[in-house]
Amino acid sequence: MTDDQNWKFLLQFLPRDWEQKAKELGALTRQRKITSAELLLRILLIHLADGCSMRETVIRARESGLADISDVALFKRLKASSEWLRWISVHLVEQVHGIVKKPDWLEGFNVRVVDGSIITEPGSTGSDWRLHYSIELFGLSCDYFRITDQTVGETFCNFPINKGDLVIGDRGYGSIRGINHVIDNEGHFLVRIRNKAFKLITERNEEFILLDHFRKLEYGEIGDYEVLYNYSNNQYNKIRLCAIRKSPENAERSRKVAINEMKKKQRQLHPDTIELYEYVFVITSVTGDVLSAGEIMSLYRMRWQVELAFKRLKTILGLGHLPKTDLESSKAWLHGKMLVALLTTAIVDKGRFFSPWGYPSPQVI
Template sequence: MDTLGEEWSVVTRFLPDGWRELARSTGALQRARQVSSADVLLRLAFLYAASGLSLQQAAARSSTSGLARISAVGLMKRMRNAEAWLQALVAAVFRESACRAPLGGVAAGRRLRIVDATHVKVAGSNGTDWRLHYVLSLPSLTCDFAEVTDAKGGETYKRVPVQPGDVILGDRGYCHRKGVAYVIDDGGDALVRLNANSFPLLNADGGRFELLTALRSLKGLGTKGWKVWFEANGRRYAARLCAVRKSAIAARRSRDRLQKLARKKGKTVSPATLEFAEYVFVLATPGLDDLTPEQVLELYRARWQVELSFKRLKSLFDMGSAPNRDPNAVRSWIYAKLLAVLLIERLGEASRLFFPWGFPMELGKPLAGVSGGSGCVPDRDFPAQPA
């Protein structure tokens, strides 16, 4: 806590202008009782969400350190009220991040969303106790849906409320015919990593689409698309398969992962599965037909760019107690974790600069590149100094 207090002025330089005032206008900081400022509130949120502590542990540590004398119940109420504020901070920091993914080709006004789920453990448990399902919008990373289920709650598009025009990105866990059909029926579009074993495709005459044969026709590192169909709920739906061959290094890594996992389970990987590992292939529903195969794959890559942050979030989820079931508190918990990861990324971008004393000399001025642009700090503005 002492270290954080000393470095807090450096951390807050990566937050948007007016972030403290925003805490009051969004209702996160309605009164200064117990929590004296927006700085204290944000540090409390990080202490609870980004440190893997329970409400009781975070409240106790806050009181002991002198940050704020607050109870677990009081902290939960503060987290509930902080949702809109944390959401706005996440959106602002992500917009300035150098890790923004390309979203070109998608018509303006369409809502881009990522669906994902992760398991949550209760302290002392050896297995999955809860599963947190959530949907984030791109490029703002705003959470527009969250649901907590028990360990039996599976991943499916059918959990997600869909509005006409939505484009929902999902990994293989969401590659189920009924789930994709549900998105189409509700006026949205799905872009999902295809599971060759659980999602059979059809050709124009209703026969089986030979996936591996089609993939073998890819030349070099070029992309290609095929018109396909699938059946669900007694109906036939059109879609498009888009694929690209991986580089030799990426393909070898994928095969090695499959074989390592199979050895752990005492199994053998089939030759077809090893060959499938040489490609990336996704399924896009008809509302995305105006995109080229390259644009479809770039859009799917946007899902993976956010997954890089999710992997860090998942490790944090496993470290602490499960959050309560209050929807507002859960979403605030997610936003606080996302904000912590984004700030770590921004600090990483700036760390290419070397300051022997540990901080930029002009703390009153933002680092070059922090406000707007790509988020990267140009070397020409602050040349690196020798150690």
């Protein structure tokens, strides 16, 4: 394919009205030099997808005959495009996964997904940064980010928590210090945990052995257990542990990945740890009278449905120059990176299955 053919192919995956929204959301208020939403997006993607600096982006745009603008002008265009880029991302998720609308049973919660990524800026003097970011699950808006050096690890403590927040994290966020931070600020958490990340006990002060309970689960059955953990100085907090058995295919796939990773590190997994890969298990502070076990696992599944996009986002975040001094431009950069990740997911994972010719047909009335 030629570059123009590749570009036309990519445009097939964008939601209806994406060009009109550029004007409505303030991305294209002036059409001097950049005369259309299509041209604006094409130039922004050189910066966002290829990881070029602003200066390199405008040079490429000029040499390819797209537009002759300054890097300062492009920076302003990116900043103004933040909400437009977010809008396209939301509709890409809706198009691929159909999960954007918040269900009624989550009314009252501000559902946030948190993650972190190492960013190595290009060049011989490039620095390593860790970007900690929070994205609203229903709306895909970046509501907070923090830039630290790479020694600051992933924890809920990196984020401000407000009453009504329900933060979702992967295994790296399953620490006592982190979940205490959420509870102390009147928020709620939903997080996957590692085996023996911390000790769970029953109300009879007996250790809660995961496999003793999980082995009793049938396929499709969700285990819902009230457990305690040591909050501080032998003061115990009550939380819930929810678990479901994976399909045999998914379980085998998870075991193989884990075993291969340990082989690379020249380490061995304990047999109990290997068996636990047959289950998905999470802990949460949300009580059973508020959300059922089925709703808890459904919410985690919603997060998982965009997991590939988040994984690609972590890779794509490593490409480029992170704005570190301007809050709004940094948010626009993150929204743009999310768009690239979701667009990649749509093309790679869905595109070839839409039709015999490998991309979705234009929508018709």
